Amino acid sequence: MQQVVNGVFLGSIYALFAMGYTLVFGVLHQLNLAHQAVFMLGAFAGWFIGVTLGMPLWAAVIGAIAAGALLGLGIERVAFAPLRNRPDSHFAGLISSIALSIILVAVGLGVFGPDTVRFPPDAFPGGRLVVAGASISVLQLAILIVAVGLMLGLDWMVRSTRLGRAMRAIAENDRAARLLGVDVERVTMATYMLSSALGAAAGVLFALAFNSIRVEMGLGIELKGLAVIIVGGLGSVPGAMIGGILLGLVEVGTVAFIGSSWRDAIAFTLLFAVLLLRPQGLLGRVRVREV
Amino acid sequence: MPGFLEELLRGYQSAVVFVGINGILAFSMYAVLIAGQLSLAQAGFASIAAYTSAVLTMEAGLPFPVVLVIGMAVAAGAALLLGLPVLRLRGVFLAIATIGFGEVVRITALNLDVTGGAIGLRPIPRLTQLWHVYLALGTCAYLFWRMRPSRLGRSLAALKEDEVAARAMGIDTVRVKLFAFTLSGALAGLAGALFAHYARFISPGEFGFERAVETLLFAIVGGLGHWLGPILGGGFLTLLPELQRELGIEAGWLRPALNGTLLLLVILFLPSGLVGVGRRIVPAGLRHRLDVSSVQPADGPTERAPEPAEIPAVAGDAPAVAVLSGVGKDYGGVHALRDVSCAIRSGEILGLIGPNGAGKTTLVNVLTGLTAATSGTVVVGDTDIGGLTADRVNALGVSRTFQQTKLFANLSAIENVMVGGHRVAVATFLARLAFLPWTRRREREHAARADRCLALVGLAGQSGAPAASLSYGDRRRLEIARGLCAEPDLLVLDEPAAGMNHVEAAALGTLIRQVAALGVTVLLIEHNVGLVMDTCTRVVVLNFGEVIADGAPATVARDPEVVRAYLGDAAGRPDHAEHGGPE
Numbered sequence: 001m002q003q004v005v006n007g008v009f010l011g012s013i014y015a016l017f018a019m020g021y022t023l024v025f026g027v028l029h030q031l032n033l034a035h036q037a038v039f040m041l042g043a044f045a046g047w048f049i050g051v052t053l054g055m056p057l058w059a060a061v062i063g064a065i066a067a068g069a070l071l072g073l074g075i076e077r078v079a080f081a082p083l084r085n086r087p088d089s090h091f092a093g094l095i096s097s098i099a100l101s102i103i104l105v106a107v108g109l110g111v112f113g114p115d116t117v118r119f120p121p122d123a124f125p126g127g128r129l130v131v132a133g134a135s136i137s138v139l140q141l142a143i144l145i146v147a148v149g150l151m152l153g154l155d156w157m158v159r160s161t162r163l164g165r166a167m168r169a170i171a172e173n174d175r176a177a178r179l180l181g182v183d184v185e186r187v188t189m190a191t192y193m194l195s196s197a198l199g200a201a202a203g204v205l206f207a208l209a210f211n212s213i214r215v216e217m218g219l220g221i222e223l224k225g226l227a228v229i230i231v232g233g234l235g236s237v238p239g240a241m242i243g244g245i246l247l248g249l250v251e252v253g254t255v256a257f258i259g260s261s262w263r264d265a266i267a268f269t270l271l272f273a274v275l276l277l278r279p280q281g282l283l284g285r286v287r288v289r290e291v
Numbered sequence: 292m293p294g295f296l297e298e299l300l301r302g303y304q305s306a307v308v309f310v311g312i313n314g315i316l317a318f319s320m321y322a323v324l325i326a327g328q329l330s331l332a333q334a335g336f337a338s339i340a341a342y343t344s345a346v347l348t349m350e351a352g353l354p355f356p357v358v359l360v361i362g363m364a365v366a367a368g369a370a371l372l373l374g375l376p377v378l379r380l381r382g383v384f385l386a387i388a389t390i391g392f393g394e395v396v397r398i399t400a401l402n403l404d405v406t407g408g409a410i411g412l413r414p415i416p417r418l419t420q421l422w423h424v425y426l427a428l429g430t431c432a433y434l435f436w437r438m439r440p441s442r443l444g445r446s447l448a449a450l451k452e453d454e455v456a457a458r459a460m461g462i463d464t465v466r467v468k469l470f471a472f473t474l475s476g477a478l479a480g481l482a483g484a485l486f487a488h489y490a491r492f493i494s495p496g497e498f499g500f501e502r503a504v505e506t507l508l509f510a511i512v513g514g515l516g517h518w519l520g521p522i523l524g525g526g527f528l529t530l531l532p533e534l535q536r537e538l539g540i541e542a543g544w545l546r547p548a549l550n551g552t553l554l555l556l557v558i559l560f561l562p563s564g565l566v567g568v569g570r571r572i573v574p575a576g577l578r579h580r581l582d583v584s585s586v587q588p589a590d591g592p593t594e595r596a597p598e599p600a601e602i603p604a605v606a607g608d609a610p611a612v613a614v615l616s617g618v619g620k621d622y623g624g625v626h627a628l629r630d631v632s633c634a635i636r637s638g639e640i641l642g643l644i645g646p647n648g649a650g651k652t653t654l655v656n657v658l659t660g661l662t663a664a665t666s667g668t669v670v671v672g673d674t675d676i677g678g679l680t681a682d683r684v685n686a687l688g689v690s691r692t693f694q695q696t697k698l699f700a701n702l703s704a705i706e707n708v709m710v711g712g713h714r715v716a717v718a719t720f721l722a723r724l725a726f727l728p729w730t731r732r733r734e735r736e737h738a739a740r741a742d743r744c745l746a747l748v749g750l751a752g753q754s755g756a757p758a759a760s761l762s763y764g765d766r767r768r769l770e771i772a773r774g775l776c777a778e779p780d781l782l783v784l785d786e787p788a789a790g791m792n793h794v795e796a797a798a799l800g801t802l803i804r805q806v807a808a809l810g811v812t813v814l815l816i817e818h819n820v821g822l823v824m825d826t827c828t829r830v831v832v833l834n835f836g837e838v839i840a841d842g843a844p845a846t847v848a849r850d851p852e853v854v855r856a857y858l859g860d861a862a863g864r865p866d867h868a869e870h871g872g873p874e
Binding site: 025031078079082083086087088090091092095096098099100101102103105106107109110219222223226227230234261262264265268269271272275276279 | 382
């Protein structure tokens with residue numbers, strides 16, 4: 001039971017990170033590999049607000065999310081907008097986002113330095129809850145609630161708001177959406193801002209959960225995020241949610257039953273199995289025929 | 292050796308070696324990218340070969356050349372085994388699956404004893420010499436230089452442009468992909484083994500995701516348009532840190548920031564990489580000699596197209612090119628085709644008409660092997676094509692065009708047509724490696740054949756133009772030329788007149804009769820009923836997936852059921868007749 005709680009907790013952060021990936025892919029068919037840099041900078045932004053400025057933790061989380069949204073806007077303008085209308089825009093976007101990722105990580109290194117930073121131990125609320133034989137700290141519970149809340153909020157937004165409807169229209173056919181009066185430019189920017197806000201939120205929550213913030217922290221989760229969006233179905237927001245939590249459970253299970261050194265191998269073996277047996281993912285849709 | 296070169300080599304020997312090794316890695320990436328496969332498994336393959344060769348050297352003491360070959364073979368074998376399942380995946384899916392493979396390799400190396408775990412292997416004897424590296428790099432360059440104008444090279448390029456069309460042109464895309472993947476594995480393995488015996492120390496961290504991305508960057512920054520690209524890309528990015536050190540830029544955050552910025556500028560402003568810059572500054576004459584994609588057909592008068600004769604109706608007992616018996620195709624609960632039986636007889640121009648949604652394109656896809664029928668059989672010549680892929684059906688002598696043109700957009704018109712002639716072309720890659728004299732002759736013959744097809748459809752002057760730059764009507768005609776180059780028994784035209792005005796459609800009708808006069812049986816699927824009635828010797832009408840009429844054009848046009856299908860039950864009321872029928 002304790003393992004299940006740990007798995008869901010870890011998985012909810014993976015899911016939050018992966019939803020940012022999958023949102024951009026689902027709407028714009030772009031893979032944004034600068035997402036891991038947003039995750040890292042989100043964590044540092046939260047630390048900066050919470051520790052350097054000495055503001056409360058909720059302000060750190062909100063500030064990190066806002067910083068993420070701004071970063072997302074910048075990523076869209078610098079790495080993706082100039083490539084629109086180019087025939088190889090998908091491929092070129094992949095490369096330009098890698099380039100931007102390198103730049104952002106370098107900037108992070110320049111501003112925050114190479115060392116691991118931490119929140120002071122007394123920054124967190126104390127106390128633990130015991131539910132059905134599993135123990136969870138108040139902090140963990142708060143993180144879980146924020147993560148799940150953000151996920152459900154995004155899902156609701158995509159389903160029910162005007163912006164969400166415009167996003168789904170662009171995902172189907174951006175030219176038709178444009179003809180029907182959707183401001184594709186603005187919705188694209190909004191998509192990147194939302195995506196990066198989620199990435200930064202995942203970063204700051206990860207930082208709070210494990211209290212360790214490093215410039216390289218995005219690399220590990222980048223690959224896991226890719227695995228999650230494939231397992232859940234590329235472009236599917238609920239799929240990323242389920243995939244993330246599934247990955248969390250599998251990792252915790254592997255550590256408990258096989259050994260921690262094989263943790264990541266199991267995750268990628270799972271990814272492989274899904275790709276071969278069900279390439280569209282758990283909740284993905286089959287592509288339409290081509291001729 | 293001139294003194295300054297000697298000095299340079301002494302001072303920068305490791306940089307010079309790494310330029311070469313990274314160039315080979317870049318070629319391993321190039322091998323899959325020119326086939327349109329975004330695979331990021333190269334670091335994994337390099338890792339497998341590096342460990343295998345290092346262990347063989349340290350434990351078994353095998354000679355270095357043997358160790359290199361075994362390392363390459365193991366990496367190529369791993370690529371083949373990985374390729375069999377994952378090459379069904381496309382684009383981002385393939386990329387992520389291969390990233391997953393790389394991680395599994397890395398984690399396995401971390402956990403095994405024979406690899407030394409996280410500590411890695413050391414000391415590996417330094418057996419790699421500078422000349423080994425550059426011999427290997429030169430071999431790679433030679434391989435790709437000779438490959439591009441061969442049949443295999445064209446197949447790879449076609450696969451990159453459009454996989455479905457490549458298959459329909461008779462290219463066994465699975466084999467071509469596996470070839471690219473295995474070659475990529477072997478080259479990555481070579482780089483890995485050379486690296487291990489130069490660096491003297493390897494650990495799993497050397498071959499992680501970052502190395503995979505770095506390899507991708509070598510190939511992209513260099514450019515995919517030319518075999519020099521990987522050398523330029525690998526060289527440039529490897530020397531960049533050296534250059535920065537010379538300029539006094541300190542390591543730390545500034546260097547990666549500059550690298551990233553430079554990379555961003557390259558991808559935003561030099562879409563074809565460093566070789567794209569080279570194309571602009573290298574003099575045209577020299578460029579022409581180096582440029583391998585130019586094709587010159589053999590000289591000689593182009594055959595004149597035969598005058599469009601009146602194609603006679605074919606007798607009912609004439610031999611059949613293809614026979615469909617009781618063919619059905621269901622998509623879920625939708626019956627796209629129901630019990631369709633019809634024979635396509637040698638020498639005829641068979642028209643297939645029907646309202647939208649009648650199942651015409653489905654029929655074409657079943658006949659050409661792109662989709663499998665749910666029931667019934669299709670026999671082409673003497674062969675039942677059930678279970679055959681589109682390339683195998685093409686090999687039986689069936690060519691096609693597509694309703695929405697599927698040309699290889701970035702290949703020139705003549706290259707498109709030459710790919711279309713895959714079936715009758717001779718495999719020339721291996722012979723080109725050996726510079727055998729007959730290959731040049733054969734390639735010229737093939738180019739001349741393609742040129743004749745272009746001339747037939749009226750595109751003789753456009754052979755060097757990229758397909759994407761042609762006008763809409765020319766693109767449709769180019770597809771017909773591409774279909775003809777395979778010298779098919781049966782040419783299937785899927786709505787070739789779509790979007791044409793009546794003058795262009797009439798010219799198309801003439802062209803189709805010219806094609807038939809060459810002895811090619813034609814199946815013409817059209818919405819333009821007038822064109823079909825004027826051009827075809829026999830007409831089959833489909834409605835709701837069933838054949839409702841089959842006969843001479845004049846007879847079919849008067850068939851009451853056909854009139855009803857096209858005009859609805861209220862046939863005769865002019866306001867309905869205007870709209871052409873149920874949609």
